[in-house]
Amino acid sequence: MERKKRIVIVGAGFGGLAAAKALRRSPFDITVIDRRNYHLFQPLLYQVATGVLSPANIASPIRGILSRQKNTRVLLGEVIDFDCKNQEVILADGKVPYDALVVATGVVNNYFGNDHWREHAPGLKSIDDATEIRKRILSAFEKAERTNNDVDRKRLLTFVIIGSGPTGVELAGAISDIAHNTLRRDFRSINPSTARILIVEMADRPLTAYAPELSQKGLQALHRLHVEVKVSTKVVDISADGIRLVGPQGEEFVPSATKIWAAGVSASALGQKLANATGAPLDQRGRAIVAPDLSLPSHPNIFVIGDLANFSHGRQQPLPGLAPIAMQQGRYLKRRLEEWARGEKASKPFRYFDKGSMAVIGRYAAVAEVGKLKMSGILAWLGWLFIHLIYITQFRNRLLVLVQWGWTFFTLDRSARLITNDDQT
């Protein structure tokens, strides 16, 4: 009997997991490798950072998701390189051979060459990032309550978010809700609602991925939430004490204890390793440029999907980094890998079916774009709630998230506002 073909999937985000699940009845030996033991529902990560949800509500153990899938093995391990000659994935502590490889390791925060900004302005990519940001936000209010110095207090109560994509806008809205609602009775020396919440955006409008009229609606919603937005403004330096900006009014330094990076991402470091191993070209953001069937043109048995892939066939712009795209690409690979195993070429290229995209800003406020339909306000907000609830991985988590959203909505409370990971003994 012939040996089953070995498919190795690196990364269990939206793309990798969708591929693994789609292949559940395919005649392959599948190995899913991730350096974390959980799949993360990243669109709700900002709610962990702002104390609404617990990490476990948006993270599911990969093993649990795939445990009944007999043809699939899960490895917790860190991939450090690829050996395409011997068809092996190189882990920090071992090797895993493959016949076909799916790389779906996504993106990391990009500080545009200023990696020392990272410690002062963490990004929001993992559970640990989210609990760190939660700690910084809450600690800033705590320290402001303790200080007797007005200048310090102002710095502690200034929150700067760099970037006005969905994550930046969602974070700003949530911090505003914390300051104006959640904490309004909690302190005796400070008034949390005097906090200044500032979004810095390089482009001339927020939410640039959406139509200009939705940017405008978003801006109005942010203003109602007392969030300041500085457009056409560039970050020139970030330090422990604050952030230096250059905008239409010239240069200024904004003293701020809490800075959060939501500005830009670039391909994970494994993209470069893959390029080195295969000679495949990368775009300027480090993403692998893929063929219409998501393979590398030079290696028809290596596929790149999700945020790490640059797919631009029949499009002016490459597809953006969005969960639905990664998932559709993962599912596409089922047919494609079965064809590949039979030695066939792709019978049809990957095509993205755009179901629209949305971003929430605050209570009752969201923007959504579905084809030519543009929505904002309460309808978009309800749609956002509904879609996100549906897509959460487990039924149990759906229930828990619903309870916590209901609680937060009606009581204005955010109960998961814990300061953990402390260095105290």
Added chain:
Amino acid sequence: MERKKRIVIVGAGFGGLAAAKALRRSPFDITVIDRRNYHLFQPLLYQVATGVLSPANIASPIRGILSRQKNTRVLLGEVIDFDCKNQEVILADGKVPYDALVVATGVVNNYFGNDHWREHAPGLKSIDDATEIRKRILSAFEKAERTNNDVDRKRLLTFVIIGSGPTGVELAGAISDIAHNTLRRDFRSINPSTARILIVEMADRPLTAYAPELSQKGLQALHRLHVEVKVSTKVVDISADGIRLVGPQGEEFVPSATKIWAAGVSASALGQKLANATGAPLDQRGRAIVAPDLSLPSHPNIFVIGDLANFSHGRQQPLPGLAPIAMQQGRYLKRRLEEWARGEKASKPFRYFDKGSMAVIGRYAAVAEVGKLKMSGILAWLGWLFIHLIYITQFRNRLLVLVQWGWTFFTLDRSARLITNDDQT
């Protein structure tokens, strides 16, 4: 008008928080100081360590609990000493003056002079301890799946719990449930139910705080769960590789990757600081010996409650360290402090009303002792569930815990099994 008397409460565990809440209508200026921003429902901490509950389900922000209590201020800060002459509490970064002081800082793990055991066998006292232990338990299974070496695999699948009080027994039962139920389909190279789970106890029976017949029932329940119990056995060394024991059969080394300390506690370091500042005597476990009204005999305006207090009036043994005792002591202080403020002596001493105690071992298995009534099995288990659910601090958490218990019970799943706090970037 006379200045209101300032009451400072150090520690917002069961004792400190009960005192603060009881004083909500008293004519005092109250300050609650804790180095964490949350009150922890410690009896369920082992369920965080074993992936049933999320940290936020058993931790509530102290500020939130006390936000409507106008006479009370909450400070996040680390108390490092007491100055009883000037009546000030010394923080790492400031001072807080008091007229009456309540010290309720509890206990820490006691390694009996072997503090280097701590890194190899962490105890279970804080959220960070719980997520660290969760990480160790889950990582051991992950590493066992990856290794090709039988000796390593056996060491990785051996879990040793030092101590057989309620926490030790609860942890052992939960790890057994993980191995036999939760993970049973999750791995391809190992069979999780081959894991060895071992409790080491110095005394000649487990659960020594309970009657001998309940120890016997507990032992039977543990055996049904495939938990091994070594009684009359002493730990002589703990290292990264395992644990060295001396028991009735002589000395042996048990190779084990995961060791958990549930053996003994001693008073928090502030007990010694308080003794230095006041000259008050401590017992051999570092607890402050208190007068019948919970004050220090030398300082009638300083009260010690909860696990940090040694209260032995009218008793052969000092009161043990249990949440209900700390809470009753906290509530007792309301009347006592009001009397103290009027310059009166205590009209009646503190008296503990014993509502019984219980420990859960596993599915359907628990032991309970209420006065002369002794219970075990499913009735005790249901009682345990009910009592713990009632005492959780917030309604929201009660609901979330109920959902998650139901889920875990019916599906055998433990969804919060995340490996976080990783050192990976």
